[in-house]
Amino acid sequence: MREPTFLILTALADGPRHGYGVIKDVSELSAGRITLLAGTLYTALDRLTAEGLVEPDHEERVDGRLRRYYRLTDTGRTALAERAAELQRAARIARTRLRANPGTA
Secondary structure: OOHHHHHHHHHHOOOOEEHHHHHHHHHHHOOOOOOOOHHHHHHHHHHHHHOOOEEEEEEEEEOOEEEEEEEEOHHHHHHHHHHHHHHHHHHHHHHHHHHHOOOOO
16 A cells, blocks of 8 residues: 555544545545545545545535545555554554664664
């Protein structure tokens, strides 16, 4: 799972969000390193929907514009949890190796 996908799923982990909310959360979660454009986000959401990881939740009209909200599916929640555990294990190994050989840098 690539980092943008991980961050999109993370943005949806605590409840449904509309596209702009996901874009904002991804930027905050990545400390500004990742800025999703709307087209990129909706392409990713379409792919994640096809993969069964997210699904549309509801729509609302705000100032004449339609906002579609997305949420994680159970499969998406499981995939996110598994990837988070993999990253945690990898980080633990990296910290252990760094402590074992602090180097000269």
